[in-house]
Amino acid sequence: MAFLDALRGALLANPRLGLVAPALQVELLRLRLDRSYAWRSQRLLQETAVRLGLRAYRGREPVVFTSIMVPPELLYALGLVPFGVEVAGAVTSMLGLASQCLAAAERAWAPADSCSVLRAALGGAELGLLPRPLAAVCTSCPCDSTAKVYAHVARQAGPAPLLLLDVPYEQSPDAVAYLAEQLAAATATLAELAGRKLEPARLAEAVRLSNEARRHVLAVMAQRRARPGLLASSDALGFVYPWSLFLGSPAGVAVFRSYAEELAEAPARPAPEGPRLMWLHFMPFYAHELVAALEGAGAAVVCEEMTQLYWDEADPAQPFVGLARRCISHFLNVPTEERIERLLAVARDYQVDGAVHFSHHGCRQSQGALRVMRDGLAAAGVPLMEVEGDLIDPRGRGEGQHRTRLEAFVETLA
Amino acid sequence: MAQHDGRLVAGIDVGSVSGEAVLVANGRVVAHGTVPTGSSSRLAGERALALALAQAGVGAADLGYVVATGYGRAAVAGARRTVTEITCHARGAWHLIPDAATVIDIGGQDSKVIRLGQRGTAADFVMNDRCAAGTGRFLEVMARALEVPLERLGELSQRASRAAPISAMCTVFAESEVVSLVAEGVPVEEIVAGLHGAIAERIFGMVQRLGLATPVVMTGGVAHNAGVVRAIARRLGCEVAVPPGPHLVGALGAALIAADMAAASGERG
Numbered sequence: 001m002a003f004l005d006a007l008r009g010a011l012l013a014n015p016r017l018g019l020v021a022p023a024l025q026v027e028l029l030r031l032r033l034d035r036s037y038a039w040r041s042q043r044l045l046q047e048t049a050v051r052l053g054l055r056a057y058r059g060r061e062p063v064v065f066t067s068i069m070v071p072p073e074l075l076y077a078l079g080l081v082p083f084g085v086e087v088a089g090a091v092t093s094m095l096g097l098a099s100q101c102l103a104a105a106e107r108a109w110a111p112a113d114s115c116s117v118l119r120a121a122l123g124g125a126e127l128g129l130l131p132r133p134l135a136a137v138c139t140s141c142p143c144d145s146t147a148k149v150y151a152h153v154a155r156q157a158g159p160a161p162l163l164l165l166d167v168p169y170e171q172s173p174d175a176v177a178y179l180a181e182q183l184a185a186a187t188a189t190l191a192e193l194a195g196r197k198l199e200p201a202r203l204a205e206a207v208r209l210s211n212e213a214r215r216h217v218l219a220v221m222a223q224r225r226a227r228p229g230l231l232a233s234s235d236a237l238g239f240v241y242p243w244s245l246f247l248g249s250p251a252g253v254a255v256f257r258s259y260a261e262e263l264a265e266a267p268a269r270p271a272p273e274g275p276r277l278m279w280l281h282f283m284p285f286y287a288h289e290l291v292a293a294l295e296g297a298g299a300a301v302v303c304e305e306m307t308q309l310y311w312d313e314a315d316p317a318q319p320f321v322g323l324a325r326r327c328i329s330h331f332l333n334v335p336t337e338e339r340i341e342r343l344l345a346v347a348r349d350y351q352v353d354g355a356v357h358f359s360h361h362g363c364r365q366s367q368g369a370l371r372v373m374r375d376g377l378a379a380a381g382v383p384l385m386e387v388e389g390d391l392i393d394p395r396g397r398g399e400g401q402h403r404t405r406l407e408a409f410v411e412t413l414a
Numbered sequence: 415m416a417q418h419d420g421r422l423v424a425g426i427d428v429g430s431v432s433g434e435a436v437l438v439a440n441g442r443v444v445a446h447g448t449v450p451t452g453s454s455s456r457l458a459g460e461r462a463l464a465l466a467l468a469q470a471g472v473g474a475a476d477l478g479y480v481v482a483t484g485y486g487r488a489a490v491a492g493a494r495r496t497v498t499e500i501t502c503h504a505r506g507a508w509h510l511i512p513d514a515a516t517v518i519d520i521g522g523q524d525s526k527v528i529r530l531g532q533r534g535t536a537a538d539f540v541m542n543d544r545c546a547a548g549t550g551r552f553l554e555v556m557a558r559a560l561e562v563p564l565e566r567l568g569e570l571s572q573r574a575s576r577a578a579p580i581s582a583m584c585t586v587f588a589e590s591e592v593v594s595l596v597a598e599g600v601p602v603e604e605i606v607a608g609l610h611g612a613i614a615e616r617i618f619g620m621v622q623r624l625g626l627a628t629p630v631v632m633t634g635g636v637a638h639n640a641g642v643v644r645a646i647a648r649r650l651g652c653e654v655a656v657p658p659g660p661h662l663v664g665a666l667g668a669a670l671i672a673a674d675m676a677a678a679s680g681e682r683g
Contacts, residue, residue, distance in 0.1 A: 383538065400485055401524070405541055408500035412536050 004030040012097060012129075020129060021057040024050050041258040042235055048251045049241060056083045056131045062194045063131050065154060066244070067138035067146050069330055070165065071323040073210050073248030074187045077203035078196050082245050083131060085153055086143075089121035092129075093285035093392040101127065102393055108152075115362040116392035118149040125156040133160040134193050137186055141167045142332035142365045163189060167327050171334065179324035187320075204316035206248035207323070211313040213247055216256035221309060223263040225349050228302035229272045230263060233279050234291060236307045240282075272300035275353040275413040278346060278382075279304045280373075281366050283358060286394040290387065293403040294356070297410035303350040305331060305343060336369040340376035347382050354413050356406070359388045385409040422472065423479045423676055425668025426459045427499065428486030431522030431550055432635065433458030434662050435466040437477075438669040441509075445470035446662055455486025459493075462665075479672035483664055497671055499664045500528055500536050506667030507631045508534025510657040515627035518617055518646065518654070519664070520636035522550040527620040529627060534667075540620045545584065548616040550636050552585045556609050559592045560602055570606045571641030577607035588612070606641065614645035621650060630654045633663035 004026055011023035028050050037043040056063045063081045066072065072082045092101045101123030102116060108126050110119045124130055136154035138146045147164050154160045163186045168175035191198045217239070224230055246252030279301050283290060291301055310331055314322020331339050343355070355377060359367045374384045387405060389397055422444065427434045433451050437444040447465025451458040459482065467473060474492075482493035483502040490496075499519070507517045508530055517528040523546045531537030546552050557564040571577075578600050582588040588609075595605050613636075621630075630652055636642055637660035647654040657663065 401541070404485070404498050404500070408498035408536065408539060411498055411501045412531075412538065 001030060001033065004033070009096070012095060018128065020131075021054060024054045024057060028054070038232070039235065039259070039262055041255065041262045042238070044258050045238060045242060045255050048246065048255055052081065052245060052251070053083075055081045059132065062134040064190060065130075065133045065136035065138075065150065065157070065160070067143075067150065068240070068244045069139040069141065069167070069327050070137045070244075071183065071210075071247070071326065072245050073203065073206035073319065073323060074183065074190070076209075076248040077206045078187070078191055078194060078198060080134065080190060080194060083133065084241070084245050085121045085130070085136070085138075085150060086117050086146075087241055087245065088124055088130060089117040089119070089392060090285045092120045092124055093394075096286075097124075097129075098286070098392050099395065101129070113362050114145050115143060115360065116390050117360075118143065118145055120392045122149050122152055122156075125153040130157040133158055135160050135163060135190060137163045137165065137190070139165045139167045139327060141169070142330065144364060161189075161193070165327070167333060169333060171328060175328055176321060176324045179327060180320035183320045183324055203319050207314045207316040207319045209250060209253055210247040211316075213242075213252040213256045214309065214311070214313060216253065216260040217309055219260035220256060220263055221307075223260070223266075224303065227263075227266075227269065227271070228276060228350055229300045230266060230269065231259075232291075233301040233304050234283055237279075237282060237304055239307050272302065274298035274300060275410055276300055276302045276351055278302070278343070278350065278352045278355040279306075280343075280355055280357040280384075281360060281363070282306060282391055284389060284391050284394070284397075286392075288394075288397075289399055290358075290402060290406065293406045294410060297407040299354075299410045299413070301356070302352065303346055305346065308342070308346055310342075332365060336372045337376070339369070340373055343373070343377060344380050344382065347377075347380070352382060354409065355382055355384045356409070357384055357386050358391075359386050360391045361389070383409075383412065421478060421673065421676060422470075422476055423669050423672035424463060424466065424477055424481075425502065425665040425670070425672055426463055426480065426482045426487075426490050426493065427484040427502065427662075427664035427668060428455045428459045428462075428482065428490060429484045429499075429522050429664075430524075432661065433462040433484070433486070434665040435459070435462035436662055436665040436669045437466050437470050437472075438666070438673055441670075441673065443662075443666065443669075446659070446665065448661065451486065455484075455489035456491055458486065459490035479676040481668040481672040481675070483668040494672070495675065497668060500526060500539050500541075502664045502667030502671065503633050504528050504530050504536040504667065505534040505670050506663035506665075507633055507657065509666065509670055510663070511629065511631050511655055514629055514631040514655075516621065516624070516630045518621070518630060518632045519634040520549055520613070520617070520632070520642070521634045525549055525617065525620070525634075527617065527624055529624050538624055540623050542616065542620060547583055547585050547588065548613045550634075552588070552613070553609070553636065553639065553642075555585055555589050556592055556606075559589050560596065560605060562602060562606075565638075567606050567610075568638075568640035568642070570603045571610050571645070572603075574601070574603040574607035576604055577611045577645075578604040580605075580608045580612040607645070610639075610641045610645035611649075613642055614649040617646050618649045626650060626652070628652050632656050633660045635661040637661070 008026045011019040066082045075082045101120040104126040105119040105123035138150040311326035422439045436446045445466045447462045449461040482490035487496040519526045529538040637656045
């Protein structure tokens with residue numbers, strides 16, 4: 001296993017050599033041999049992600065760069081391969097390439113106080129680590145620098161056109177219609193660029209598969225509510241990846257069906273005895289001790305905001321409307337007051353005693369509302385602790401300070 | 415040597431600058447010891463405890479529960495439990511000043527504002543630990559730049575008729591600013607008053623995040639600097655009480671928690 005890790009690292013050491021595809025092959029082999037996964041579904045998710053990555057890097061199929069909230073169903077309907085640029089940014093950290101990519105971004109004048117997830121992706125593009133795209137599609141929310149970064153990345157890795165979806169900040173039929181129209185137009189543009197015709201039946205099938213995956217996600221959530229602590233938060237947060245890139249494909253159904261079945265089969269385990277916590281935002285993508293610090297102090301992270309299903313099933317007969325509604329109803333696209341109400345509902349479902357917000361440097365859309373969220377949650381008896389850090393760059397992290405902060409927070413809950 | 419009934423417990427607080435040990439029996443401080451932390455938290459804890467034991471005229475075998483706190487708490491050998499300094503400072507301050515509502519602890523390289531809950535528990539807190547600005551380290555650097563002993567800063571600022579504004583947020587840049595002020599002929603006492611004001615401003619911001627609740631108590635080594643205490647009181651608009659031995663409050667809180675644990679377990683201290 002160590003040999004395969006080293007081989008993968010060697011293949012990625014000089015990105016200009018264009019050896020990402022072989023590195024992904026090595027990763028696939030490593031996954032097959034790795035027996036350390038707590039859940040087989042977790043390995044299935046990773047394998048599916050690597051296979052999707054391989055499709056993107058082999059260059060045999062058109063690739064489209066997509067941001068987190070772009071519905072992948074549209075791409076699957078056209079036979080295009082989605083490639084998540086933010087996801088790529090996160091992966092650079094997991095693979096130990098973050099400092100290289102961030103340095104490359106710095107050389108490209110990316111502001112150091114902007115989100116390092118996007119900066120790492122931008123740096124990856126500068127280093128030639130990203131596949132060549134047919135186009136890039138991104139949404140105007142949740143991240144304020146998405147459009148500019150995607151434009152840069154599309155230019156570097158392409159050049160390829162950028163399609164920007166303007167997501168309204170309101171929950172109304174007009175807003176849904178506005179975005180649905182844009183989704184339809186973007187899909188038509190992608191079809192034209194790819195020299196393909198959109199077949200409504202294929203899009204309807206993609207939506208149907210997405211709905212089926214959603215039902216399995218609901219089953220997973222039911223298991224987690226009934227048995228808090230069953231699935232580690234750090235594992236559950238990985239769901240954001242298939243939500244952004246697998247929905248609308250058979251693989252998306254397979255991953256979540258596997259999770260639902262595996263969690264249902266899992267033997268009973270005792271409920272957490274100490275304080276139960278909800279995690280807001282992501283956890284760092286490098287190895288960290290945050291959860292260990294909380295668990296060492298006797299607490300358990302039982303749920304996450306990021307993994308709460310926030311959309312209804314879409315009507316396959318009206319795909320753009322349903323997918324637009326999904327984008328608009330994302331918890332980062334609603335007024336903070338509504339976000340607080342949603343969080344409190346989750347807190348009640350999981351009998352949460354407190355919440356931890358990971359304030360990622362430069363992530364203004366998540367931190368801007370922190371005081372309001374803190375007060376709103378505290379008023380309902382859910383104290384909120386903020387931990388500042390960086391999701392991608394492990395340098396400069398103060399583990400001791402984080403540990404003290406988190407342990408002290410648990411002590412206040414006891 | 416103080417008499418005690420055998421319920422002798424210890425709290426050991428190992429911070430970035432110093433390590434303290436406090437021995438408590440029957441709710442009263444029996445002895446204490448303070449050492450520079452140096453490069454080894456483990457050794458600092460051992461040395462501080464050894465000093466306290468020697469002062470009390472007892473040996474380690476006479477000790478019951480030991481609780482460790484502070485940045486280096488995990489390294490303290492022989493601690494039955496570790497508790498964060500937030501909880502310990504709250505507990506220690508409440509023991510000394512039972513109506514305390516807010517505790518301000520400025521240590522070697524971080525500062526905290528703690529809102530007390532029932533019976534000396536920490537109900538909420540804010541920490542500034544991302545940089546050394548406004549901490550004991552900040553004052554050390556500035557004292558060196560001004561070529562005055564650290565322990566004279568409080569007295570110097572009292573002589574100032576005005577405070578020279580210090581605008582830099584960073585310790586390194588503030589040092590440069592101080593050097594410039596000296597070169598411009600600004601009196602040292604005014605510079606020191608300005609530095610104290612900068613710390614007070616930072617603490618004020620932290621208190622505002624929690625909301626001010628009085629009485630306010632200041633703990634930690636920097637509380638020995640009467641100038642900082644005065645500046646904070648002025649900025650908050652209320653009195654700031656400093657218990658005797660403010661640098662020992664964390665270790666005292668740890669010792670009191672050790673006593674609670676010993677009592678709860680029915681163990682002989």
